[in-house]
Amino acid sequence: MNPANLDPALEAQVIQETAHEEDHRMFGFIIFLLSESIIFISFFVGYTVYKTSVTDWLPAGVAGLEVHEPLINTIVLVSSSFIIYLAERCLHRDNLWGFRAFWLLTMAMGSYFLYGQAVEWMSLPFGFKSGVFGGTFYLLTGFHGLHVLTGVLLQSIMLTRSFIPNNYSGGEFGVAATSIFWHFVDVIWIVLFMLIYVWQ
Amino acid sequence: MSDASLPLTPPSRQPQPGAPDNWRRFFSFSTDHKVIGIQYIVLAFFFFLFGGLLAMVMRGELITPDSDLVDRTVYNGLFTMHGTIMLFMWTFPMLNGLANYLVPLMIGARDMAFPRLNAVAFWLVPIFGVILIISFFVPGGPSQSGWWAYPPVSLQNPTGNLINGQSLWLLAVALSGVSSIMGAVNIVTTIVRMRAPGMGWFKMPAFCWTVLSAQIIQLFGLPALTAGAVMLLLDLTVGTSFFEPSRGGDPVLYQHFFWFYSHPAVYVIILPIFGVFSEVFPVYARKPLFGYKVVAVSSLIITGLSGIVWVHHMFASGTPGWMRMLFMFTTMAISVPTGIKVFAWVATIWGGKLRLTTSMLFGLGGLTMFLFAGITGIMLASAPFDIHVNNTYFVVGHFHYVINGAVVMGFYAAIYHWFPKMTGRMYYEGLGKLHFALTFIGLNLNFLPMHPLGLQGMPRRVASYDPEFAFWNVLASLGAFLLGVSTLPFILNMLSSWVRGETAKDNPWRAIGLEWLIASPPPHENFEQIPIILSAPYGYGSDEPLTANDPTKELASEPSES
């Protein structure tokens, strides 16, 4: 080896040590989300198979799903994705209060979505035992709703942590991951909305 | 640590330092990948013995045609739990243990990417193991629907209780899935992100390639099973009707969900064992792995193909003709990358200087069993033939040649090969060879007779059978008991060697690989300094050094020449 041997050796240590958990976490989180998305894809495929093959698809007395309210819900959830992006931008510029404001707004929109979902569930004339249609409807919306709830909880943790002094000086993995999770939940919802509400 | 002199102070690598350096550490929430690896392997082996015991009771029942030793419900519970335990409590944890122990050593890392996650993933295993064992004692007994848990049988729940064998089974499988996903995220991240400098993809040992390929399958396959399992659990507990045909459900859809994961799961199991073969053969043949790059890439090709073959388990199920033909072709295609590997191993061994240690014997034995299983596997891929033997003992014989033949033998090859590294002791070669002979004879006596039985039309999962099948069944049962006995010399060997075996050198096999450059057993955090990789693995017969530096030396005292 050349005389500069020590340098690559040293570099090697530095790469391994500093790049430890901090950097890997985002990588790990993204492959986790990719994996998670397969659960949704499986449910979607299942829904499609049922929809195209089951003879008595809608339960007796049910004409279809109301689209109006869920559409408003959809608009709120999708726009919250832009708001959370703004929050992140603020954090990048060390505008902590701006971050908190937009972050709180995202949480409010997420909570509104959950509220809207709950109201819809209450008003529906069928339950999860109403054939395969009822089952898949509640399964898909419920499983997604669980993810929205997780997202809001994660956001509240991040919000609380923003009050810890110097919390974000060493990077903001938690915020970035929560944000990615939120976009993920949004994208899933768009597909879900198309499948359940638009394709009737 | 040694790198206090570095300009950048590393964040604490060990979230929980100070795990005791004695046997007690194996019972602690240690985050050291080597401790976790051994924890996985030992716990899994315990369950292997338990699952084997269940199998021996089954073979006891099957030694006579009538259902006389155990009640039919007991027999059905036995085969269900045998399959479940062998897959979820033995093969997956055992292979995760090997991956945990070896991958960081082989890629030159101090630990896994997420040590705490690693420990959590491990400690889930005893939890769902206990759940499975508890299910034997709930009213109605454990799940009796086979490890596939096909509805509607799995939904019948004759006890009517909410807590029943089937729901506990689903809970355990779900936890196993969570644990496996954690493990997969961790291992994939570790391999992709933490390879030592200089270790490009084609300088990475083949074992790591196979582990990566296997864990990618976990990532894309397990969620599909989870989806199916969630729907099944809802059907069973709250009364939805996804798979309940009497209320509009489709039981065949469950089969698709199940096999979309559970066929690739076979590759999750066999791929790392391919990796073990690729590691073991070059060492004891003193030759480089033949066609290393092709062997490495073929693992990923197998991963890719494994996602599009699942319907071959359903050729006789509710599948239309076009689906049967399509999946017949894809299934057969998978034999191409597999064949490449087999030929490469043979070429590795050919013309070498063979040393028939216990590890090599198990490797060769495993390869033999796998070759046989591969050939019956292609037969099974052929839909018209599969229609005859589907769900018969031919299939049982085939996959036991894979899982007990290739995988368990490959596991033994790995254990004997890395035992000196893991424990710092040598095992007794004589006992090892006795273990090999008993295992090899037992395996073939147990599983070869299952092929004629299947061809003759004996269905699997039967507690009783027509008298014409008695002859081969007696042979198989004797083989099973011999196989049970064969574990005794192994256990004796491992226990006594670990306690008072001869001290092992750092590299007793003169093997090439990062793990053999460091002490046996490796120190905490493995390397004093991270090695810089110069050459591809398996440099037998060439003088090229593997690394540019000596990873056992502290960095501060490193002289500046290689």
Place this chain on the structure above:
Amino acid sequence: MNRRTLLILVGLAIADLLISLWIGQQAYHWMPPQASAEALLVDHLFSFMTTLGSFIFLGVMGTLLYAVLFQRAAKYDTSDGPAIEGNVKLEVVWTAIPIVLVIWIATVSYQTYDRMGILGGMGPMAMGMPMAEAASVAPTEAEPAPINVYARQWAWEFHYPDPDIRSTELHLPVDQRARLLLSSEDVLHGFFIPAFRVKQDVVPGRDISFEFTPIRKGRYRLRDSEYSGTYFAANQTDVVVESAEDYQQWLATAVATPPFAAQNVAYEEFNQETQSALDLGWETVKPAPAPVVNYASSENDPHE
């Protein structure tokens, strides 16, 4: 490679081939009697795959065995073998060979499956195309209504629509295409007659058309091949293939017989004390009562 080694290799390959061809012929004897047109096709395919498989297995094992026997390191020889890392030509060859073999096997399998044509539509949830080509043996005249096959926990029942007969033994005339409609009342079952090499899962909620051609007289076993719960193993009955006259005779006798409860292993075993050494009292789904039929099979009848 010199001429001598080449000759030896060719000689070994020929020997391997001859042995494999012999094993391939033996493969016919490993199977149950060939009682259907489909059995001829399947056995031929199996023999073909056994020949190819034996050739590969013996070739690879022979190579390995030679290496193990004659290429061992001497006791104190610590040197390495030749540093051969690969050989592109060889690797191309052994990638090409499996590809060719696989295409060959798949093509033969496809043709076999196509000629069998055992699977028809799948009831209300039919997803596939019906198989077009029937087996060559069966000359079809006016298609009679299919025999209804009812699978349940744990009994087989066959309903002949014309004349209206129920039986627990499946009777079929020889050399005529048998047409069945499979349905299940509870869980998945598998309709499996080893001597015919045919099998089809019976899926609750679907009516599956199934057909094959028996070509050999005799009594064969019909087994449940898809695990169906506690008494799964006992869910067996017989298929009788007989001449057209005997078949008509049997139909006539059955019509004249008033329905009675058939012998049923599961139901009887459930209602009597257990004889097993180890019974933990685990609950089971209750077996359906024995079918009430015009003709019943007996477990004591000999079968092939």
